[in-house]
Amino acid sequence: MVTSLRPKPGPTRSYQFPDFSDETLPSGIRLVIAPVAKLPVTTVLVVVDAGSSNDPAGKEGIAALTAGTLLEGSERFDGAELAEKFEQLGTSVESGADWDSAFIKITTLSDRLEEATKLLGEALSSPTFPAREVERLKAERLAEILQLETEPRGLADEKFAEFLYSEESRYSKPDEGTTESVSALSRKDVDEFYRARYRARSTTVIVAGDISKGSSRALITRAFKNWPSGSAKPQSLVATARTAGRSVHVVNKPEASQSELRIGHVGLPRNHPDFFPTLLMNAVLGGLFGSRINLNLREAHGYTYGASSFYDWRRGSGPFVVSTAVQSEVTAPALREILLEIDRIRSGRISEEELSLARDYLDGVFPIRYETTAAIASALATLVIYDLPSDYYGSYRKNIRAVTADAVLRAAKSHLHPEQLQTVMVGDAQVIADSVAELGLGDLHVHSS
């Protein structure tokens, strides 16, 4: 018989987020270094203030295309040669753009770090953006958009953003652009975007791994010596909702066995002072496996494989969204349960049990999040992108533990807005539309996909 005595935790061992330095090089590039001597591996992450929120109207997707084409040709090498050279060193460059930054990342073994970093600096400082590669990456993006037509999860995400945000908001369109906007992009657009935004004072290089601060500084200074000087203009962000009240959109997929559901409203910017109470509130509502929404939809009702909610934290107000896929026949009952849970967390204090689950989890899991050099580099990038205080990770656990049930209730009342809920469903309209219309979620619109 296995003992019935539940073990008690032992004494906690202290943990510090890796020590890091933060400085500005003479060139204007910001350099953040976190030496981590665990395995012979290092990540170099370059973050540039050139994310998709900077896309000019009509040129949606230019940030992503520029980041994607950065390593497709330099003064000395073409794209195929660059890929070959990096890969012979056991690394490959990932580059891309999200809403708030462009990033270029390599992870290499220690003995190849120097060579790989030099190559990275050289390639990034003299990109040639060959027209052929620009056109190829555009075509690959267009293929990806086509594939969304039959990919219910991605389609639901995209349609939710479209119906949630006003047309003036960059957030209403996919970060990598639409068929219309991508088709119109040219090599010249890429070149102009690069020149406007890839500037030293808008660039941070983060080094995390098996290397000293001194060696990193020397290496990065040399490798990035030709990075263009100057800084990029700050961009204003519009994150207004498309409609003031509730509405429902069904993207019709005849005979779909499940409905992909997205329900939510415009959320909060990353730098909002209520970040911590809102994070905990969401953990209890739908952020954890043991959250109200998941236990209700999955474990009590068996409607779904999983249901969750999250705030998508961006510089501007990203969406708050509840996301799940349910068997078509139970779409309306599942929606009703989600609405009930949103109302319930706004109408009364969460229990001590619920608070402690969210608090202890977010506090305790902290060290587990930073096991790899890539994860540490990415955490440091968050500091840079959102301009968080340098002791953000040092005080993170204290801030989590300071959140009370009252603060969670205040966050729920202030930052959940049932009257503004937008509901987007990708599913079989014939099966779900009538029963969903009875829920009072607002005017129902059916769209063919």
Added chain:
Amino acid sequence: MSAEGVPVCLYGGQFTRMRIPVETFHLDNGLYVTLSEDHTAPIVAVNLWYHVGSANERAGRTGFAHLFEHMLFQGSKHVGVNEHFDLIQRAGGTLNGSTWLERTNYFETVPSNELALALWLEADRMGELLPAMTQEKLDTQRDVVKNERRWAVDNQPYGTMLEKMQELVFPASHPFQHSLIGSMEDLSAASLDDIAEFFATYYSPDNAVLSIAGDFDLGEAQKLVTEYFGPIPNGKGKPPLPAMNLPSVFGSSLREVVHDNVTLPRLFMAFRSPVFGSEEYYAASVASAILGMRRGSRLHRSLVRERQVAADAGAFTFDLAKGTDLLVVDVTARPETPVAQLEEEVEREIELVYREGVAESEVKRATALIETDLVASLQSAGERADRLSMFATYFKRPDLINEQADRYRSVTAEKVNEFISGRFGEDNRASLLYVPNEGVESESALAAAAGTG
């Protein structure tokens, strides 16, 4: 406890000398335990591999191994429904489980002062699951799994790839032939008695490997494992798997066209290849990387970059340790590429490498990438524990975790070409071709284009 590694400060120095420490011991009930210390962060991973997967299911009862993975989170004698999740998350830990053809694993990473909790929870569900099993729990999880099937398989483009591939490349009676997630019919037919029998047969300490990696004290860990797992009786033995061995090639080319709700045609071409862990496996794995790993790979360079007929191209191995492994090439067409051309282009690339072989520089590129991924992944305690469990389960050699880099380094172009000439011929190609439901060429045109009409 036998030392199979060098338990010193591990990670300094050159990659060639990088070793993670590996210790092992057995309990009297047959539980095989592997341990690997690392005190760089106050984190410890606990990982259990049960040597049971969908291959162990019998006809009419498909999907059991996976359904079980769900039932193991539904509580045991001293643990309530979903309390396993609750307790681990309260402790600040992460957890999950997964099912594969040959094994099922369960794992948690927790702050190191919560090692005892993770071990106790795993012991309670290994030793005391059945007293807590009810029809209601089974019914709910069956619904959850059916929704998982709808979500991941039926309502997902190319979501049926795994089960269609299994059906295409394995003979009817072979244990790898049937669906891992199971059919809706079989899931509906599962009874509590079936569940109890499956559990008693496969979820015993002598059919499991327990690995612990991270910040723990060896003596303390051994004491805890013995205390919690020691009282669990060993199993009564499991039925042997039917014969798994297969000829090294299919014998002829196989082909199936799947009309599906997809936008772009996609071709999966599979080859029988040497089982995971064998000497030849490493050559196959390198061949797979040469063909499809990252942007410098052959298929990406040729079909995506140069000829621009594919939107994406890759290759992977299933890593099956019994019978035969599979190497799979995976190429998605660009919208303007006709289905027939997609097939022709992939065939041409395979023919080319089959006739001319690969160069030493391609082997170097592939092994360099594989090495970096290997070291980068071993940063995580959970990954270390999972690989220890894997090598212990399949080969009783957890220390193989430290030999992987050398094995890959010893692969030469000659060995890769030997593998290719034995396995890339027309008698060993199985094409699973997904085509959009609407607006495609007729089946006869497709067949003619592929030369099989």
